[in-house]
Amino acid sequence: MTKSIRVITKKKRGRPATTGRGTQVGERWHPTELAAIDAWIASSPDKNITRAHAIRRLVALGLRVKTPAQPIGKPGRRLRAQELATKAIEKIIDPAAPPEERAQRRRRLTKGPPEFREDRVDQTKAKGK
Incomplete structure (x- = not known):
């Protein structure tokens, strides 16, 4: 008696994808975060949704x-720093100078010289430049 020929099919390994195609992202969740997610699930109208969904x-x-x-930055701190700088500059500036000259000196000292203004990193750049 001759032996019959058996065809051996290769078995597929692993579990089939359940959520369809996409990139799987693994995350670790703390118990407080999981509790908040579970509470959100409990408060939602659909009580049968999974955590992943x-x-x-x-x-x-x-x-x-x-x-x-x-x-x-906090705008209040910047304004306070500018006030303190103005008060310190007022003490240094010559009181005999005319008011326009004192205002110009104060502005130059608080804002910086024009040649260095474009290099300052603490101020936003002007849109036109």
């Missing part, structure tokens, strides 16, 4: 929100 929804909501940009 909830995170995707929360990210989508966060990306839709437009927030104003935070100021780089």
Whole structure:
């Protein structure tokens, strides 16, 4: 009796993709963050959503929100520093000089000489230059 020929098919390895195509991103979450996500899931009308789906929804909501940009520095501090500098300059400037001359000197000392103004990194650049 002759042996029958058996065709061996190669088995597919691993688990099939469940969420479709896309880039997988792995993240570590702290227990407080997971608790907040779970609380959001509990408060949502659809109670059967998974954490992954909830995170995707929360990210989508966060990306839709437009927030104003935070100021780089506190404007109150800058104004206070300018006031203090003006008071210190007033003590140094010659009181016999005319008021226009004193104002020009004070402005030159607080803003800096014109040749160095474009090199200053603490002030925004003028749009026309």
